[in-house]
Amino acid sequence: MSELLNTSPLGVVRRFEAAGFRAWPAASVHYDRTWIIRLTAGHPAKRLNSVNPLDPGDILDIDGRIERAARRFEAYGRPLVFRMSPLAGEGLTKRFDDDNWDRFSESLVMMMPLNVAAVDEVVPLIPLKDVGRYISATIRTHERDASVRPGLTELVDSIEAETGLFAVDAGGEAVASALCVHDGQLAGLFEIATLAAERGKGHGRRIVLSAMRWARARGARIAWLQVEADNEAAIALYHSLGFTEAYRYHYRCPPGGEN
DSSP: OHHHHTSOHHHHHHHHHHHHHHHSOOSEEEEETTEEEEEOTTOOOGGGSEEEEOOTTOOTTHHHHHHHHHHHHHHHTOOOOEEEOGGGHHHHHHHHHHTTOEEEEEEEEEEEEGGGSOGGGSOOOOOOSOHHHHHHHHHHHTTOOGGGHHHHHHHHHTOOSEEEEEEEEETTEEEEEEEEEEETTEEEEEEEEEOGGGTTSSHHHHHHHHHHHHHHHTTOOEEEEEEETTOHHHHHHHHHHTOEEEEEEEEEESTTOOO
16 A cells, blocks of 8 residues: 555556556457547447547647547447546646536546455355356346447456456345456456445445455555545445545537536
């Protein structure tokens, strides 16, 4: 943890951004200088279908590169979206502001050291070995349409790092789910959800602590996650567990675009 804290602010962002790309891999990845263009035909998530600028100083030929990116997105049948972390920089932000691009879906990246996590207090969940069972659980807890199943299954199967799949059952049905990706010293928590009717019963706390306990046992030292800025209940839970904000990101799209 001390190594990460001694890194420059943009160095911290770069480390988590790289871990996020590995943990949630897009089907197609193209580099345009320091922009990573991620596209996934089988899953509509914005983080899998967005342009990710990674150098604040890379502002050469912005108009031409936006046009090229737009053609790629159009070929995939996806709306053009930029994911704007602190690595995007002021130059690109000003370009979008001047052209009145829409800004939406602000999210927090949060982190905490695993050596202070209260993981020993939880009755731990055993990770699922059946990917299909996890997919069913996460579709149910996120209240998603079953049509996402093939794309989501392909996505989870493509994760190269060691992955823990977690679900809380009640009455024979999944009521909470989460995915944990162990990447060296980092443990990324993804797709955390509790069924709406089951919230406030401690399922979210149990599943997050179980995932962190699993990752700590494998050598991870830092847990991290992403949460939408308007999800006050989830942010309160993460703060109570010891997570703190590392940085924020949001999305931009052309005026009147899909968001």
